[in-house]
Amino acid sequence: MPIILAIESSCDDTSAALLKDGRVLSNVTAGQAVHEEYGGVVPEHASRAHQRNIVPTVAVALKRAGVTEQEVEAVAFTRGPGLIGSLMVGVSFAKAFALARNLPLIEVDHMQAHVLAHFAENPKPEGPFLCLTVSGGHTQLVVVKDPLDQEIIGRTIDDAAGEAFDKSGKLLGLPYPAGPVIDRLASQGQPVLEFAKPDPGDLNFSFSGLKTSILYTLQKKVKEDPDYVKDNLNDICASIQDTILSILLRKLSLAAEQTGLRQVALAGGVSANSALRRGLEELGREKGWTTFIPRFEYCTDNAAMIGVTAGFKFERGEFADQSVAPAARL
Numbered sequence: 001m002p003i004i005l006a007i008e009s010s011c012d013d014t015s016a017a018l019l020k021d022g023r024v025l026s027n028v029t030a031g032q033a034v035h036e037e038y039g040g041v042v043p044e045h046a047s048r049a050h051q052r053n054i055v056p057t058v059a060v061a062l063k064r065a066g067v068t069e070q071e072v073e074a075v076a077f078t079r080g081p082g083l084i085g086s087l088m089v090g091v092s093f094a095k096a097f098a099l100a101r102n103l104p105l106i107e108v109d110h111m112q113a114h115v116l117a118h119f120a121e122n123p124k125p126e127g128p129f130l131c132l133t134v135s136g137g138h139t140q141l142v143v144v145k146d147p148l149d150q151e152i153i154g155r156t157i158d159d160a161a162g163e164a165f166d167k168s169g170k171l172l173g174l175p176y177p178a179g180p181v182i183d184r185l186a187s188q189g190q191p192v193l194e195f196a197k198p199d200p201g202d203l204n205f206s207f208s209g210l211k212t213s214i215l216y217t218l219q220k221k222v223k224e225d226p227d228y229v230k231d232n233l234n235d236i237c238a239s240i241q242d243t244i245l246s247i248l249l250r251k252l253s254l255a256a257e258q259t260g261l262r263q264v265a266l267a268g269g270v271s272a273n274s275a276l277r278r279g280l281e282e283l284g285r286e287k288g289w290t291t292f293i294p295r296f297e298y299c300t301d302n303a304a305m306i307g308v309t310a311g312f313k314f315e316r317g318e319f320a321d322q323s324v325a326p327a328a329r330l
């Protein structure tokens with residue numbers, strides 16, 4: 001397998017990685033603090049920051065890997081889904097780098113790559129496995145028959161779990177991204193509040209109604225006590241987190257029962273949540289599953305997962321040409 005330069009730019013993180021023979025040599029990510037001021041990602045700011053970050057990020061990734069530009073043998077990139085302006089920067093850079101050196105191009109589906117982050121290091125799932133993929137923009141249950149043969153059997157019909165964390169955090173006046181902050185505060189509180197748990201049926205998810213339930217509950221509490229949020233912040237965060245995670249794990253358990261799969265994995269940015277990681281491990285012991293949870297480095301958006309996916313596609317001869325364009329949805 002060749003030395004692959006991988007680029008990830010689907011949202012607000014600019015990431016570059018080098019892989020050789022499927023092994024990660026470097027994985028470098030530049031974040032964008034500018035969005036904290038707005039409480040969410042601003043697409044225009046994101047794309048401009050990618051333009052500033054991509055060249056130095058690739059340079060650092062090459063240096064850390066001990067690889068020169070001339071030694072790169074293939075270029076992989078996230079084609080989508082994601083913010084179109086952000087994707088355009090990464091796709092354009094990858095195409096230009098490959099064109100200048102006459103290298104093969106490999107386009108990668110961002111969500112497929114999150115699942116395949118499990119192949120960045122050992123232990124790896126073997127054979128068919130079930131994966132719960134949870135991020136700011138997606139919540140999916142995926143049956144992985146083969147690395148490049150993935151079937152989505154459940155998905156959110158409205159908002160994603162990560163979005164529920166961030167928008168709940170905004171209601172509480174927490175900084176963006178709110179997910180890690182809620183995780184930390186929840187560890188110091190107890191889930192004393194009950195919120196709605198919308199269930200669209202089957203294996204699908206819905207978090208829009210939960211956000212509304214949180215809003216109305218807090219409005220009622222604040223009307224009774226103006227200092228309620230300030231005085232009970234840890235318990236509120238624990239209640240929000242417990243509700244979201246219980247929805248995720250209940251659906252995951254149902255999916256495992258329906259598919260009969262006993263290898264169960266977690267992927268996506270929200271898989272960095274400490275309570276979710278513990279919850280999966282506990283549920284796995286209870287159900288007799290073999291569970292897989294990636295290191296934090298491979299949970300959030302990163303180029304290593306793009307390179308891992310590209311390695312499988314390279315082996316199958318699945319290449320893109322210079323006419324390829326970014327796609328907000330795939």
